[in-house]
Amino acid sequence: MLERPSRRRREKSDMQRKEVFEKVVKILTPHVKNQAALAQVSDSTHILDDLKVNSARLVDVVLAFEDEFDIEIPDEDVDAVNTIGDCVNLVLAKLG
Amino acid sequence: MTRRVVITGLGVVAPNANGLADFELALRKGRSGIRRNAEMEKCGFGCRVAGVPQGTDALAEAAFDADELLAMNSSHRYCSLAALEAWLDAGLVRPERGDDRVDWETGAVLGTGIGGMDTVAEKIVPLVNEGRVRRLGSTAVEQCMASGVSARVSGQLALGNQVTTNSSACSTGVEAIAMGAERIRRGLASRMLCGGAEGASHYIWAGFDSMRVLCRGFNDEPEKASRPLSASAGGFVPGAGAGVLVLESLESARARGARIHAELLGSALNCGGHRGGGSMTAPNPTAVRRCVGAALADAGIDGAAVDLVNGHLTATGADPSEVGSWSAALGRGPASFPTLTATKSLIGHTLGAAGAIECVATVLMLAGRFAHPCRNSEDLHPEIEAFAAAIPHEERELSEATIAVKAGFGFGDVNACAVFRRWDARAA
Numbered sequence: 001m002l003e004r005p006s007r008r009r010r011e012k013s014d015m016q017r018k019e020v021f022e023k024v025v026k027i028l029t030p031h032v033k034n035q036a037a038l039a040q041v042s043d044s045t046h047i048l049d050d051l052k053v054n055s056a057r058l059v060d061v062v063l064a065f066e067d068e069f070d071i072e073i074p075d076e077d078v079d080a081v082n083t084i085g086d087c088v089n090l091v092l093a094k095l096g
Numbered sequence: 097m098t099r100r101v102v103i104t105g106l107g108v109v110a111p112n113a114n115g116l117a118d119f120e121l122a123l124r125k126g127r128s129g130i131r132r133n134a135e136m137e138k139c140g141f142g143c144r145v146a147g148v149p150q151g152t153d154a155l156a157e158a159a160f161d162a163d164e165l166l167a168m169n170s171s172h173r174y175c176s177l178a179a180l181e182a183w184l185d186a187g188l189v190r191p192e193r194g195d196d197r198v199d200w201e202t203g204a205v206l207g208t209g210i211g212g213m214d215t216v217a218e219k220i221v222p223l224v225n226e227g228r229v230r231r232l233g234s235t236a237v238e239q240c241m242a243s244g245v246s247a248r249v250s251g252q253l254a255l256g257n258q259v260t261t262n263s264s265a266c267s268t269g270v271e272a273i274a275m276g277a278e279r280i281r282r283g284l285a286s287r288m289l290c291g292g293a294e295g296a297s298h299y300i301w302a303g304f305d306s307m308r309v310l311c312r313g314f315n316d317e318p319e320k321a322s323r324p325l326s327a328s329a330g331g332f333v334p335g336a337g338a339g340v341l342v343l344e345s346l347e348s349a350r351a352r353g354a355r356i357h358a359e360l361l362g363s364a365l366n367c368g369g370h371r372g373g374g375s376m377t378a379p380n381p382t383a384v385r386r387c388v389g390a391a392l393a394d395a396g397i398d399g400a401a402v403d404l405v406n407g408h409l410t411a412t413g414a415d416p417s418e419v420g421s422w423s424a425a426l427g428r429g430p431a432s433f434p435t436l437t438a439t440k441s442l443i444g445h446t447l448g449a450a451g452a453i454e455c456v457a458t459v460l461m462l463a464g465r466f467a468h469p470c471r472n473s474e475d476l477h478p479e480i481e482a483f484a485a486a487i488p489h490e491e492r493e494l495s496e497a498t499i500a501v502k503a504g505f506g507f508g509d510v511n512a513c514a515v516f517r518r519w520d521a522r523a524a
Contacts, residue, residue, distance in 0.1 A: 029162075030161075030162035030163050030166065031162075031163045032163075033163070033193065033194075054163070056234040057163065057234055058234075059233050059234040060166065060233040060234050060235065063230075063231060063233055
């Protein structure tokens, strides 16, 4: 039988996700060319298609994630990142 | 096809002023932009003064997007600010972000002498040496590629004609104007943004310091350090900034009712081939005379018609020879020499930007009918003393001035010269 996460652990995890989400959005913000999409940002927001971030700048975004969260993100992991949710999941996975 | 070329827009970021209005005021007052430089002091330079534009980060932050600013070193910031000012001064509308239209009729020749040396020295070399190449991110190439300055501006203004960066050391700025004008004359473009930019970095200036061509004798009196034509000149003062001119075919300018600052009557480019006294670092005087003569011929005027000369005049030992070359090329001896000034006396030598900033100054002087003081030249070099009457130490009114000539001479023995005529409806 799987142990269900306690309510307290769930709350902590939700809080951490929210915090990472906000930091991810903050890091992306200077690169965003579609401000309207930024105003309605969610996990499913596509970084290139919706926010119109120049694809070359993803390199700088990933470096900023590494600095902000004190993690290392291998290049192969970056290729799978398309949405804000992907970024958040990647950062949370690296944070353990 | 040969079309007339006029100047409809000007923009400037200079050590003594940012923007046209304050720059003209600074010229008239003889305001110096030379200050002590902390980096040069810290690094043990012989010369510890420089001409660095002030307050440009705040101007850039107000004018450009955050994403763009992350990829703009000092030469990009100066060039973009000057280009934007020139564009607006020409009465053109800044394209909105998201507007997908391209201006196929407008291009740019925006040069630089040394390029993104600050990016190379402060980012690329240390990170690569530390084995941290990955940390360079995506913005290193666009900031150190030679064409970075023109590429940056083309994106900001949606330029669709030829966009390139020229480089011919200290003749870069004047050369850019000659190159852009040629394209308009041939009917290949209606408008060209022409000029040059140079970043502010002691890494750019270090090699000049070790050559002992920078001024070392006035570190405690920065405003006296840049001394073209002076007996006590001891080398040039390095500087930074950008100047941009909007060159336009007369037809295009008239069709849109643009205000015209001046006409670019003619220009010429050549090289001395490192012969006849010329070398990598010294100009062949015959080439200098030929270049000025060819520009006059291209303009269809005689040397006798010239009212104002804004020389290259760097405050090195080359100034007396330069004055001799001007005298020979114009056919004007000391008694009849036109007013002679040197913008470097106020801003130092801004290298790849020098010709461009000084062409902006020349057009402003012509349109405003004045010559700015040639600062720090009270003790004229003995070989130049005979020309004393031509050299203003205060603002000089030139109410009848019609023709001004500006030249730039660069390492590599390269020369560029441009002839401007004050815009006058009667002469048009």
